[in-house]
Amino acid sequence: DIQMTQSPSSLSAYVGDRVTITCRSSQNIGTHLHWYQQKPGRAPNLLIYAASNLQSGVPARFTGSGSGTTFTLTISSLQREDSATYYCQQSRNTYMFTFGQGTRLEIK
Amino acid sequence: QVQLVQSGAEIKRPGASVKVSCEASAETFSDYFIHWVRQAPGQGLQWMGMINPNSGGTTYAPRFHGRFTMSRATSATTLYMELNSLRSEDTAVYYCASDPSGDGVVGFDFWGPGTLVSVSS
Numbered sequence: 001d002i003q004m005t006q007s008p009s010s011l012s013a014y015v016g017d018r019v020t021i022t023c024r025s026s027q028n029i030g031t032h033l034h035w036y037q038q039k040p041g042r043a044p045n046l047l048i049y050a051a052s053n054l055q056s057g058v059p060a061r062f063t064g065s066g067s068g069t070t071f072t073l074t075i076s077s078l079q080r081e082d083s084a085t086y087y088c089q090q091s092r093n094t095y096m097f098t099f100g101q102g103t104r105l106e107i108k
Numbered sequence: 109q110v111q112l113v114q115s116g117a118e119i120k121r122p123g124a125s126v127k128v129s130c131e132a133s134a135e136t137f138s139d140y141f142i143h144w145v146r147q148a149p150g151q152g153l154q155w156m157g158m159i160n161p162n163s164g165g166t167t168y169a170p171r172f173h174g175r176f177t178m179s180r181a182t183s184a185t186t187l188y189m190e191l192n193s194l195r196s197e198d199t200a201v202y203y204c205a206s207d208p209s210g211d212g213v214v215g216f217d218f219w220g221p222g223t224l225v226s227v228s229s
Contacts, residue, residue: 043205
C-alpha cells in the first residue's frame with residue numbers, strides 16, 4: 001500500500017495568516033493527490049484535485065502544489081470558516097486509495 | 109451535479125450484518141463510479157472499495173475483502189454496501205462518494221451525508 005503522511009497533525013493560526021500543510025507519500029504518485037476539508041459532523045469536501053487544480057466553488061485562497069512524493073496545501077489568508085480537518089488522498093494505486101491521517105486546523 | 113442520499117443510522121449487535129444504501133441523482137450518473145469510505149469516531153478516513161454502477165464491477169480494499177459487499181439495485185442509481193460479522197471496531201460513519209473519472213484521478217467530488225453504524229452488545 002502507498003502510505004500517506006501529513007504534517008503537522010494539528011496547528012493553530014490567526015485569521016489572515018498563511019498556512020501550509022504537507023503531505024508525503026511512501027512512493028512516487030506523480031500528481032495523483034487530492035485534498036479534502038472536513039468540518040465536524042459533515043462529509044469531506046474536495047478542495048484540490050490532481051495536486052494543484054482548484055475544485056469548482058472552492059475559494060482561491062486554497063492552493064495545492066507538488067508532485068512525486070511531497071505535496072503542500074496552502075491557505076493564503078486564513079478565514080475563520082477554514083477551521084476544519086484537512087486530508088490528503090492518493091489515487092495512484094486504484095486498487096487501494098489511501099488517505100493521510102489528517103491535519104486539524106484551529107483558528108486562534 | 110450529483111446528489112447522494114444515504115439511508116439512516118443503524119444500531120447492530122456484534123456478529124450481525126448491516127446494509128447501507130446510497131441513492132444518486134440520475135443526472136450524469138452513468139458517468140460516475142461510487143466509492144465507500146468510513147470514519148470511526150474521532151479517526152481519519154478509510155477507503156473500503158468502489159463500484160461501477162453501470163457494469164456492477166467492484167474493487168475492494170484488501171482488509172475488507174470477504175466481509176464487505178457492494179452491490180447495485182436494478183435501477184443502478186441505488187447502490188448498497190453490506191458489512192457482515194460486525195464487531196465493535198466497525199462502529200463508524202459510512203460515506204458514499206462519487207468519482208467522475210472511474211480511477212479517482214480527479215478526486216471524489218460529491219459525498220453523501222454519511223450513515224452512522226453503531227455496533228454494541
